Each structure stands twice: as C-alpha cells, then as structure tokens.
Amino acid sequence: MPEELKLPAGFARRMVDWQRCQGRQHLPWQHTRDPYRVWLSEIMLQQTQVSTVLDYYPRFLQRFPDVASLAAAAQDDVLALWSGLGYYSRARHLHRCAQDVVERFGGTFPQSAEQLMTLPGIGRSTAAAIAAFCFDERVSILDGNVKRVLSRVLGYDADLAVASHERALWALAERLLPRQPVDMPAYTQSLMDVGATLCQPRKVQCEVCPVHDLCVARAEGQPLAYPVKSRKLKRSSATLWVLWAVNAQGQVWLHKRPARGIWAGLFSLPVFDDEASLLQACPHGRAPRYIEPWKHVLTHRDLYLHPVCMAVESEQPPQCEGQWVHARDWPQLGLPAPIRSLLEGRSG
Secondary structure, three states: OOOOOOOOOOHHHHHHHHHHHHOOOOOOOOOOOOHHHHHHHHHHHOOOOHHHHHHHHHHHHHHOOOHHHHHHOOHHHHHHHHOOOOOOHHHHHHHHHHHHHHHHHOOOOOOOHHHHOOOOOOOHHHHHHHHHHHHOOOOOOOOHHHHHHHHHHHOOOOOOOOHHHHHHHHHHHHHOOOOOHHHHHHHHHHHHHHHHHHEOOOOEOHHHOOOHHHOHHHHHOOHHHOOOOOOOOOOEEEEEEEEEEEEOOOOEEEEEOOOOOOOOOOEEOOEEOOHHHHHHHOOOEOOOEEOOOEEEEOOOEEEEEEEEEEEEOOOOOOOOOOEEEOOOOHHHOOOOHHHHHHHOOOOO
16 A cells, blocks of 8 residues: 555545435434444344344344343343344354443443443444444444445555554544544444445445545446455365254254354254264164255355254153253244254255
8 A cells, every 4th residue: 555645535524425315214223322222233234134134133122122131131032032143152242241231331331432342242343333323433433344445445455364454444444534523423324335335345336426536446447456355264164964853742852052163052953973973862763864955154164964854752862962842942042044944844
C-alpha cells in the first residue's frame, strides 16, 4: 500500500446520506438503541445469512426478551433455541456474556467498545458495532463486508492475511469515520449495507454505489481483485458413522457431545469412526437398516455421514454413552442440523 495514500474526501458523508435514503430499513434489529437486541443480532449475523437470522431473531427474543432472562437460562435451553444456526460456540459465548453483563455490570451493557471487548464472544468489530449503534461512539467496525468495501475504495492491496496489514486497514477505517457522533449509526449501517448488497465478493453493482467515483478498484477496472488475502484455510473432511437406535417405545438413544470438538455441547445420535465400531456398540439391535449416506458441508470441513438405523427390542441399551429420549422430547433439544434432519426424515 503506498504511503502517500490519500483518503477520499466526503466518503463518510456520502455513505450516511445514502443509507438514510436508500439503505436497508426493514431489518428488525434496526432503529433500536437497545444494546441487548443489537448485540444479539450481531452475534447471530456472524457467518450467517440475514434471511436465516430473520427466522431465529424474533423467536429468541420471545423466549429471552432481555439479558437477565438469557443469563438465568440453562445452557441446554439456549443451545436448543440456537439449533440449526450453526457455529454453536456463538451460543455458548452468548450465554456466558449475558451472565457476565449481569454479574459484572449489573445487567446493563457497558457503553464503550473498550469495555464491551472484555465480555465473552465480543471481538473488536462486534464491540464497535454495539458502541456505534447504541451509544454513538466514533469507532469503526471491520468485518468481512467492511474489509472488502474499504480495500476496494482505497485500493488497499496489502495482504490481509498478515496481521499488521489488517491493523493498518483498521487505522484507515478509523480515519474515515464521520466527525459527528450522531452520524455513527447510519454510517456503520451503510458499510454493512453496501458490502451486503452492492459490493459483494463475486458481484459488484458499481453504477449504483454511493461512492463509485471515489473507488480506486473501480477506476482500475478490477474491483474483484480486492481484498487481497493469500492464506486460505484448507478444507478437511471426516467420515462419521451415525447410530440411530430406537427402542420398542419409540425412544431414541442420544448423548450429549463433549464440550470441545464438533457439535460441542449439543445432543446427538452417537457417532463412530467406522462401521464395525458402530455395530459393536449396538449388539442387541435387529438387522441394521443402512440409510443413504450424504455429505454435510461446514465452513472448512465436509462431513460424510453414514446413518445406520437399528431397532432395539432388548432391555439392554447401546453400549455407548447416552440415554433414551422420548419422541415428544428430542425436538426441543439442541441438536446438530444434520442430526435433526435425519430424525425428522429429511436426510440428504
């Protein structure tokens, strides 16, 4: 990145004016100064599409309308309500954060990004979003959307896989902030809106972008060349054999996953590394019924699931950790999305 870089004049004003006239206005977490609601939306929107969050957000608020009710809940209840959103560490951090807000701050969210960052699961960008939206603090977010927008506008070609280069972009983002604190909510939302709707990873709509004539990447004719990030996480894969054991009463054998690793803290059908281990764990089951395997795609990992359904008529349960759970009860548990789909007959 050239040292003589000049910041585009009027950038913040353009973004604020555009957002107030043409930006998104319909999202349920907008137009609120309640840090609990803003925080909840920010955590849900991490790595998750807005369309998906629109389903979960109102249900979550109906069950846990404030930080005190969330803090008082059992973690299993929180995970159950989160089931299907993925990235379940977010739900565990959400629960611990609510408890911290109650215990450390008397149930009131702190008003500065610096203090917000001391809470579990709240990083620098999320803290900045809460502080900007709720308290007009002049701090910049820098999530994936914003990195993309700013790197294209500025022509910032330093490798963002290098921590010092990302810090440098953050410093530039701070210099671009509007001067008036009252503009911070609209400005912060504008960065999110432009990144989500006009300046996307593989598609750009430069002709309707409010800062198209300030954008270096557009002037160069190669907006998709930004941002630059050389290191990419390699995809991995795993094969899991899934035991779907059902007894004569129609109960399903489920166990709670360990606190670390895949599906941590969720209830799941038992999984095994190979077919032999699965069959050994359920020696009293009738002839196994093999269900068509399928691939479940995570962000950086592919899971190849091989479910085996077995009816257990003996009083002896499977020889692995777990418990029988009635059909009326398991839908309310926190279950991994592919396991829930399997139990509901929607595998694949």
